[in-house]
Amino acid sequence: MSVTIKDVAKKAGVATSTVSRTIQDSPSISEKTKQNVRRVMKEIGYRPNLTARGLVNQTTQTIGVILPVSQGQAFQNTFFLSMIRGISKACNEKKYMVSIASGTTEEELLESIQTMAEGGRVDGFIVLYSKKDDPIIEYLHQEKVPYAMIGKPYKYENEMLYVDNDNITAGKDAANYLLQLGHQKIAFIGEDTKQMVIRERLKGYAQALEDAGLQVDQELILDVTLSEAAYRKKMQQLFGNGDFPTGIVASDDLIALNMSYLLSSFGLKIPTDVSIIGFNNSIFAEKSQPELTSIDLHTDSLTSQTVYQLIELMEGKQTLAVKIILPHQIIERQSCKRKVE
Amino acid sequence: MSVTIKDVAKKAGVATSTVSRTIQDSPSISEKTKQNVRRVMKEIGYRPNLTARGLVNQTTQTIGVILPVSQGQAFQNTFFLSMIRGISKACNEKKYMVSIASGTTEEELLESIQTMAEGGRVDGFIVLYSKKDDPIIEYLHQEKVPYAMIGKPYKYENEMLYVDNDNITAGKDAANYLLQLGHQKIAFIGEDTKQMVIRERLKGYAQALEDAGLQVDQELILDVTLSEAAYRKKMQQLFGNGDFPTGIVASDDLIALNMSYLLSSFGLKIPTDVSIIGFNNSIFAEKSQPELTSIDLHTDSLTSQTVYQLIELMEGKQTLAVKIILPHQIIERQSCKRKVE
DNA sequence: ATATTTAAAGCAATCGTTTGCATTAGCAAA
DNA sequence: TTTGCTAATGCAAACGATTGCTTTAAATAT
Numbered sequence: 159m160s161v162t163i164k165d166v167a168k169k170a171g172v173a174t175s176t177v178s179r180t181i182q183d184s185p186s187i188s189e190k191t192k193q194n195v196r197r198v199m200k201e202i203g204y205r206p207n208l209t210a211r212g213l214v215n216q217t218t219q220t221i222g223v224i225l226p227v228s229q230g231q232a233f234q235n236t237f238f239l240s241m242i243r244g245i246s247k248a249c250n251e252k253k254y255m256v257s258i259a260s261g262t263t264e265e266e267l268l269e270s271i272q273t274m275a276e277g278g279r280v281d282g283f284i285v286l287y288s289k290k291d292d293p294i295i296e297y298l299h300q301e302k303v304p305y306a307m308i309g310k311p312y313k314y315e316n317e318m319l320y321v322d323n324d325n326i327t328a329g330k331d332a333a334n335y336l337l338q339l340g341h342q343k344i345a346f347i348g349e350d351t352k353q354m355v356i357r358e359r360l361k362g363y364a365q366a367l368e369d370a371g372l373q374v375d376q377e378l379i380l381d382v383t384l385s386e387a388a389y390r391k392k393m394q395q396l397f398g399n400g401d402f403p404t405g406i407v408a409s410d411d412l413i414a415l416n417m418s419y420l421l422s423s424f425g426l427k428i429p430t431d432v433s434i435i436g437f438n439n440s441i442f443a444e445k446s447q448p449e450l451t452s453i454d455l456h457t458d459s460l461t462s463q464t465v466y467q468l469i470e471l472m473e474g475k476q477t478l479a480v481k482i483i484l485p486h487q488i489i490e491r492q493s494c495k496r497k498v499e
Numbered sequence: 500m501s502v503t504i505k506d507v508a509k510k511a512g513v514a515t516s517t518v519s520r521t522i523q524d525s526p527s528i529s530e531k532t533k534q535n536v537r538r539v540m541k542e543i544g545y546r547p548n549l550t551a552r553g554l555v556n557q558t559t560q561t562i563g564v565i566l567p568v569s570q571g572q573a574f575q576n577t578f579f580l581s582m583i584r585g586i587s588k589a590c591n592e593k594k595y596m597v598s599i600a601s602g603t604t605e606e607e608l609l610e611s612i613q614t615m616a617e618g619g620r621v622d623g624f625i626v627l628y629s630k631k632d633d634p635i636i637e638y639l640h641q642e643k644v645p646y647a648m649i650g651k652p653y654k655y656e657n658e659m660l661y662v663d664n665d666n667i668t669a670g671k672d673a674a675n676y677l678l679q680l681g682h683q684k685i686a687f688i689g690e691d692t693k694q695m696v697i698r699e700r701l702k703g704y705a706q707a708l709e710d711a712g713l714q715v716d717q718e719l720i721l722d723v724t725l726s727e728a729a730y731r732k733k734m735q736q737l738f739g740n741g742d743f744p745t746g747i748v749a750s751d752d753l754i755a756l757n758m759s760y761l762l763s764s765f766g767l768k769i770p771t772d773v774s775i776i777g778f779n780n781s782i783f784a785e786k787s788q789p790e791l792t793s794i795d796l797h798t799d800s801l802t803s804q805t806v807y808q809l810i811e812l813m814e815g816k817q818t819l820a821v822k823i824i825l826p827h828q829i830i831e832r833q834s835c836k837r838k839v840e
Numbered sequence: 841a842t843a844t845t846t847a848a849a850g851c852a853a854t855c856g857t858t859t860g861c862a863t864t865a866g867c868a869a870a
Numbered sequence: 871t872t873t874g875c876t877a878a879t880g881c882a883a884a885c886g887a888t889t890g891c892t893t894t895a896a897a898t899a900t
Contacts, residue, residue, distance in 0.1 A: 160617060160619075205613070205614065205617040205618055206618065207554075207618060207619050208614070208618035208619055208620050209550055209553045209554045209559065209618075209619045209620070210554055210619075212550045213548075213550045213551055213554055218550065220598070220620075223599075225584070225587075228584055238580055239579055239580045239583075242580075242583070242599060242601075243566075243569055243601060246566075246599055246601040246602075247601070247602075247603060250601075250602060250603075250607060250611055255598055255611075255614075255615065255620060256598065256599050257561070257596055257597065257598045257599070258564075258583060258587055258597045258598070258599060260583075260584060260587040260588070260591075261587075261588075261591060262588060262591075266591060270591055270596075272546070273546065273549070273596075274596065276501065276546040277546055277547065277548060277549035277550075278501075278548050278549055278550045278551075279549050279550070279561075279596060387788060390788055416760065419757065419760030419761060419763075419764065420760060420763075422760075422761075422763065422764030423760065423763030423764055447731055
């Protein structure tokens with residue numbers, strides 16, 4: 159088989175405990191012995207067996223990432239993959255590993271989470287979505303499995319760890335930015351207005367309009383997950399005639415980008431005819447033409463903070479239900495312009 | 500802490516070995532005893548500790564998924580996430596778990612793969628990309644770690660397990676389809692022509708043109724990963740005047756979709772002015788307007804086949820270096836039309 | 841009734857680590 | 871020299887399962 163701690167011990171002429179202690183750089187082993195042991199380890203290519211270590215330590219150094227049961231929805235993709243990537247990165251740094259939990263049905267997902275948790279395969283979980291009456295959250299909470307959420311919890315808000323942006327204010331800021339540029343008729347385009355994030359941004363958008371003494375017009379709110387046909391129809395209604403919105407708050411850069419393509423098919427140009435602002439300050443925002451004004455949400459910190467905090471929690475160093483709200487920031491580029499009367 | 504096999508044994512009044520054997524439904528335990536033990540297990544909520552089991556079995560029932568070191572590239576996203584989802588699904592079914600291996604640099608990725616493999620955290624890997632002179636592949640191969648690739652290997656093609664489509668033929672078929680509809684000036688739009696998949700589709704496209712006695716014009720080949728500015732300029736060149744291509748082979752449905760938006764900004768309509776065919780037969784293809792003709796690559800089978808084969812390999816039931824080439828199929832919808840002279 | 845076979849269950853070693861406690865060696869103090 | 875410390879190492883018992891082998895008990899054959 160592979161080389162074990164015993165092989166190292168034998169070759170170095172010491173006990174396995176000594177090897178184990180030099181791995182941990184324990185002060186009770188003399189520097190001379192340590193060096194010798196380290197040399198042997200390198201020589202015969204030893205790597206500790208994490209399973210064995212996990213068995214005695216009752217810890218696995220791995221974090222489970224919970225994806226929502228797949229709904230085949232379009233633009234979420236970008237989000238989840240970048241979350242996985244970010245979590246992965248932060249975990250690497252902390253010498254943790256990451257496992258994926260997903261399922262076709264909710265029951266399947268729960269079952270798989272239970273095996274992972276109670277089977278001792280992970281030390282804790284990061285939940286990448288938020289929904290009402292979620293049995294998964296219920297389970298994690300009841301069983302006191304360490305977990306963190308990226309996003310805003312529906313329940314247990316004051317009893318759990320989560321990392322999020324202030325999406326209401328972010329939405330408000332986006333709308334205000336356009337208002338302040340003189341736009342009055344401002345549309346909101348969201349990927350899936352059932353999602354918590356989008357709802358919050360929408361809420362902020364509505365607040366900003368109200369605060370400015372404007373009426374919130376449901377006709378100006380579009381849900382991209384409508385069937386393509388319905389969506390096109392609404393687009394036609396909105397932009398097919400002279401009285402079109404001159405400002406758009408798009409819930410995501412990709413949506414904004416798509417809008418800009420769509421608008422050109424109506425003969426409208428950005429920012430000359432329409433100003434548009436997106437969220438995420440993604441790579442698309444910088445690279446598109448014209449460059450897109452976008453709200454930076456520090457998504458990198460979203461993942462890294464979550465990982466760090468969760469690790470604290472799992473290692474018992476931290477038992478408080480911290481919530482971390484990351485700041486946002488408008489990155490001004492070329493897609494918004496003062497309205498000319 | 501949590502309930503172990505000993506607790507079950509004690510409560511049921513049997514030895515741990517008996518409990519272990521009833522879990523495995525061994526015939527050497529009487530039905531009566533088994534039922535009693537099962538009752539107790541349920542009663543006290545026992546779940547086997549996978550770490551302990553892994554230690555004795557020298558197996559972990561988990562598959563590592565290797566993502567490429569992130570290049571921040573756009574449209575790949577869709578692909579990787581759907582692969583992760585698919586693998587996850589197939590693994591669930593087979594009672595396997597999935598771990599993610601990723602890294603910021605190649606060294607980091609390799610290191611993390613080594614800890615996973617030699618630390619006994621995974622039984623094997625699925626590699627989600629293919630590149631030249633890849634140290635990761637080199638490592639897996641030298642160390643005889645079980646692995647499979649989704650896509651076409653650069654090296655060891657005859658010594659390893661991989662699952663792929665015949666992308667050359669697929670590309671050829673796409674182009675032929677347009678040729679056969681009477682189109683002569685056909686463009687190829689790819690996400691990143693350095694990728695193996697895209698290169699193969701491009702190759703097929705070129706072959707089809709040559710077979711039809713047409714010259715392959717480099718001006719008609721576009722790489723979406725060009726800087727936005729350069730890309731727009733090329734688009735302008737291609738579609739900004741009367742002599743535009745009337746057929747487009749797009750390396751992905753999303754690309755095709757974007758093209759269709761872009762074309763409308765040039766006042767061109769699909770399929771009236773331009774016919775377009777995509778790859779993947781994704782949800783976008785069905786939902787877009789007009790519905791998109793696309794080549795179905797059976798991506799679900801791509802992941803499930805890979806998982807099944809890899810499991811066979813890991814469990815030692817299969818030692819041959821199988822390669823599985825999945826068929827493809829043109830799904831005709833509304834985005835292509837016979838050219839009118 | 842005794843010997844033989846077989847079915848069912850238990851014993852104890854094992855997987856590769858970690859860690860509390862015991863042991864040893866080396867040296868200074870008495 | 872003997873005693874007492876301390877620093878450095880080793881011993882062996884965990885961790886929670888699995889499994890080869892032994893034992894027990896029951897059933898069958900003689």
